[in-house]
Amino acid sequence: MNAHALGHDARTGLRFFAEALGAVVLLAAAKLTADHVQLTPGTPLYVFVQLLPVPAVWLLPLVMLRHYLRIDELQRLQFLQSIALTGGILAGVAWSWPSLHRAFGWDATDNGMWEVHFSVVFVVISALVTRMRVAPRAR
Amino acid sequence: MNNSLKELRAEHGMTQADLAAKLGVSRQTVIAIETGRYDPSLPLAFAIARLFARRIEDIFVDKA
Numbered sequence: 558m559n560a561h562a563l564g565h566d567a568r569t570g571l572r573f574f575a576e577a578l579g580a581v582v583l584l585a586a587a588k589l590t591a592d593h594v595q596l597t598p599g600t601p602l603y604v605f606v607q608l609l610p611v612p613a614v615w616l617l618p619l620v621m622l623r624h625y626l627r628i629d630e631l632q633r634l635q636f637l638q639s640i641a642l643t644g645g646i647l648a649g650v651a652w653s654w655p656s657l658h659r660a661f662g663w664d665a666t667d668n669g670m671w672e673v674h675f676s677v678v679f680v681v682i683s684a685l686v687t688r689m690r691v692a693p694r695a696r
Numbered sequence: 697m698n699n700s701l702k703e704l705r706a707e708h709g710m711t712q713a714d715l716a717a718k719l720g721v722s723r724q725t726v727i728a729i730e731t732g733r734y735d736p737s738l739p740l741a742f743a744i745a746r747l748f749a750r751r752i753e754d755i756f757v758d759k760a
Contacts, residue, residue, distance in 0.1 A: 564713070565716075565722065565723075566722040566723055569722070629721040629722050629725050630721070630737050631721070631722070631728055632722060632724070632725070634734075
């Protein structure tokens with residue numbers, strides 16, 4: 558199936574998915590580079606490498622904004638619901654993590670990859686929100 | 697809110713995709729409105745009424 562065989566809605570969704578995936582991959586690569594490349598602190602190259610994740614972090618909101626401007630009112634409602642639910646779930650996890658850590662000794666090896674977690678949870682929540690709103694009701 | 701969008705669309709021989717294109721929304725939104733799962737915004741309701749040359753209250757009826 559090529560792009561022309563897809564409907565407008567599916568193309569919009571696929572474009573967002575591709576752009577968001579690209580942003581997340583770039584972010585993960587920038588973070589890995591910043592964390593693992595051995596450079597002397599204080600050198601211009603060190604500063605450059607440490608700053609690599611900054612534009613990558615802002616790429617994701619930019620992609621989301623682009624998508625928001627492309628979609629219609631129902632899709633915007635679902636999109637905002639998905640972002641709100643994802644933010645709520647991740648905030649709940651982040652704020653309850655210190656208690657879990659103290660209680661069970663679980664180590665937070667997250668290493669600042671919340672954006673990746675956000676993306677994964679966001680995809681799942683989006684699918685659920687879209688399904689709840691639009692899928693035919695069971696009769 | 698109940699609506700007669702599906703019947704109006706059929707009267708005018710339009711597919712959901714045709715209607716979506718004329719209204720500038722996705723087909724998903726047309727389906728959601730027709731099945732009563734989504735109540736459109738006032739501007740979209742006006743656009744629908746204008747397209748079919750009806751009044752909003754002729755198309756959208758309060759369930760109460």
